[in-house]
Amino acid sequence: MKRIFKVTFLALAATFALQSCGGKTEKTEDTTTTEELYPAEEAVANELTIDSNDAMQYSTNELRAKTGEITLTLHHTGKMEKTVMGHNLVILKMGTDINAFGAKAAEAKDNDYIPASEEGAIVAHTKLLGGGESxxxxxxxxEPGTYDYIxxxxxxxxxxxxxxxVE
Ligand SMILES: [Cu+2]
Known part of the structure; x- marks a missing residue:
């Protein structure tokens, strides 16, 4: 009995010591506020937009994001049909040979040039777009690193x- 009392007393004393420290409670509140703010900032940073056009070009050859969920929008700002000037954006896993992938993709017309045999090499891809589509x-x-997109x-x-x- 005596021992249990002692332990309880020590626990109470410790709790009291933490509370009387003063800063503890405020610090916890600060951390919560910071955690609520960060995800919002990351979500904004990870919304990527890229254009493509009738001159067979992307608007940028470099995109940056943070690890986590990424949202990417591809616009086709041209006027040509997707059968002649179709564009998509395929992000490939690190270490993928982009030319070998491209050769397989060229044979996959019935699947909008996404080769089923190479799906293991794809991180994500958009639909194939014609002019005016997004x-x-x-x-x-x-995993942070540099990923090719094509x-x-x-x-x-x-x-x-x-x-x-991706950082
Ligand atoms: Cu294209």
Whole structure:
């Protein structure tokens, strides 16, 4: 009995010591506020937008994001049909040979140039777009690094490629 009392007393004393310290309670509140703010900032930073056009170009060859959920929107700002000037954006896993992937993609016309055999090499991809169309995809990257992105429409890879840098 005596021992239990002692332990209880020590626990109470410790609690009292923490409370009388004063800063403890305030500090906890500060941390909560900071945690509520950060996800919002990251969500904004991870909303990527890129254009593509009738001249077979992306508007940028470099995109940057933080690890976590990423939302990417591809716009086709041109007027040409997707059968002649179709664009998509395919993000490939690190270590993928983009030219070998492009060759397989060129044979996958019936699947909008997304080769089923190479799906293991794809992080994410948009739909194939014609002029005036847009598509948004959401995906998660947890490993920092540099990821290649390409348009897999036949012949476009020569000009339409870039790097997604994830920090
Ligand atoms: Cu293209």
């Amino acid at each position: 598509d948004t995809v959401t995906f998660t990257i947890s 348009c897999s429409f036949p012949g476009h890879l020569a000009l339409m490629k870039g790097k997604l840098i």
